[in-house]
Amino acid sequence: MQTNLLNLDAGGLARFFADLGEKPFRAKQLLRWVHHLGECDFSQMIDLARPLREKLAEVAVINLPVIKAEQFSGDGTRKWLFNVGSDNSIETVFIPEGNRGTLCISSQVGCALECSFCSTGRQGFNRNLTPAEIIGQLWWANRALGRDPKGDRVISNVVMMGMGEPLANFEAVVSAMNIMLDDNAYGLSRRRITLSTSGLVPAIDRLRECLPVSLAVSLHAPNDALRNILVPINRKYPLSQLIAACIRYLDAAPRDFITFEYVMLAGVNDSESHARDLVKLLNLLPCKLNLIPFNSFPMSGYVCSSSEVIKRFASIVQESGVVVTTRRTRGDDIDAACGQLAGEVKDRSKRMEKSTIRVHAI
Numbered sequence: 131m132q133t134n135l136l137n138l139d140a141g142g143l144a145r146f147f148a149d150l151g152e153k154p155f156r157a158k159q160l161l162r163w164v165h166h167l168g169e170c171d172f173s174q175m176i177d178l179a180r181p182l183r184e185k186l187a188e189v190a191v192i193n194l195p196v197i198k199a200e201q202f203s204g205d206g207t208r209k210w211l212f213n214v215g216s217d218n219s220i221e222t223v224f225i226p227e228g229n230r231g232t233l234c235i236s237s238q239v240g241c242a243l244e245c246s247f248c249s250t251g252r253q254g255f256n257r258n259l260t261p262a263e264i265i266g267q268l269w270w271a272n273r274a275l276g277r278d279p280k281g282d283r284v285i286s287n288v289v290m291m292g293m294g295e296p297l298a299n300f301e302a303v304v305s306a307m308n309i310m311l312d313d314n315a316y317g318l319s320r321r322r323i324t325l326s327t328s329g330l331v332p333a334i335d336r337l338r339e340c341l342p343v344s345l346a347v348s349l350h351a352p353n354d355a356l357r358n359i360l361v362p363i364n365r366k367y368p369l370s371q372l373i374a375a376c377i378r379y380l381d382a383a384p385r386d387f388i389t390f391e392y393v394m395l396a397g398v399n400d401s402e403s404h405a406r407d408l409v410k411l412l413n414l415l416p417c418k419l420n421l422i423p424f425n426s427f428p429m430s431g432y433v434c435s436s437s438e439v440i441k442r443f444a445s446i447v448q449e450s451g452v453v454v455t456t457r458r459t460r461g462d463d464i465d466a467a468c469g470q471l472a473g474e475v476k477d478r479s480k481r482m483e484k485s486t487i488r489v490h491a492i
């Protein structure tokens with residue numbers, strides 16, 4: 131079988147070339163061609179000797195995910211739908227903000243973690259994406275967006291906040307992030323890659339040991355009783371364990387704070403007493419709070435908090451000294467906002483119809 135070289139980071143490519151009896155520096159050349167220059171045709175890779183190019187055409191391929199649709203929002207946000215086989219598709223979103231361009235990448239087809247307010251979670255889980263399918267999203271978006279007039283790449287930041295739980299697809303996500311960081315590929319710094327997790331504690335520790343990028347943690351509730359409902363993985367890894375893992379992560383993190391995400395759900399987690407309880411948690415470590423207005427989707431059963439309630443909530447937390455930002459909803463005219471990424475998840479384990487859940491404040 132031919133090897134898809136898009137699945138391999140520098141280490142994997144070095145092993146691949148060693149098996150062909152080639153020197154390790156071939157890995158660097160290949161990464162430069164494919165990711166830095168966007169060239170996927172072996173016959174064009176002119177600094178590889180002709181016999182090697184011919185050998186590669188025999189034993190290897192560069193298989194990118196296939197674009198199914200592209201959408202443009204009035205606010206500059208762009209969304210791509212990729213066909214990843216068996217009628218499944220995943221989504222990738224580009225969000226321009228001043229001199230920053232952020233690409234939001236998916237890591238799984240669906241998600242098994244069933245957070246009750248998340249459209250991806252409601253669809254159930256189909257499968258993990260391969261490293262090629264993860265880095266392929268950056269490859270395509272980078273090709274579409276290119277460089278700005280100063281010669282810098284338009285994509286300056288990557289967030290692993292699309293469909294799926296990135297830490298539940300650990301190896302593939304780490305390989306793809308290795309390629310994002312590689313100077314011969316995309317050359318992003320660890321500060322400019324943010325991984326968002328719902329709180330898989332052992333995997334947070336693994337990430338700290340092997341590739342500590344910026345970390346965002348989806349908190350969404352200030353106590354275990356409510357978080358057990360909103361983010362069911364909390365039943366396995368409760369808040370005390372999660373906060374302890376975040377404190378450990380800070381030792382290796384490229385930033386000196388953890389970002390906590392908190393989706394604002396009217397009448398569920400947005401009262402003043404929730405805000406005061408949240409302050410007690412946030413004061414345990416250096417962190418920032420990012421409030422996310424809930425983005426609705428069909429049959430979600432939730433409503434977003436009013437802007438007055440969000441402001442009041444933010445000011446209570448801010449008064450305690452924690453920096454609070456409220457995420458501006460982007461791209462909602464093309465269903466590209468946080469939590470709206472649905473793609474198409476076939477053969478899934480659970481179905482939308484089963485699960486219109488309503489939750490009351492705890």
Ligand code: SAH
Binds near residue numbers: 326393424
């Ligand atoms: N699985 C990871 C990353 C993907 S979700 C995680 O849960 O962190 C990215 C962010 O969007 C998370 O903070 C998630 O809780 C939030 N989110 C999910 N559904 C949402 C919705 N409907 N409205 C607003 N934010 C949502």
Ligand code: SF4
Binds near residue numbers: 245252292294295348
């Ligand atoms: Fe999965 Fe994140 Fe959605 Fe929860 S919020 S279901 S972990 S994608």
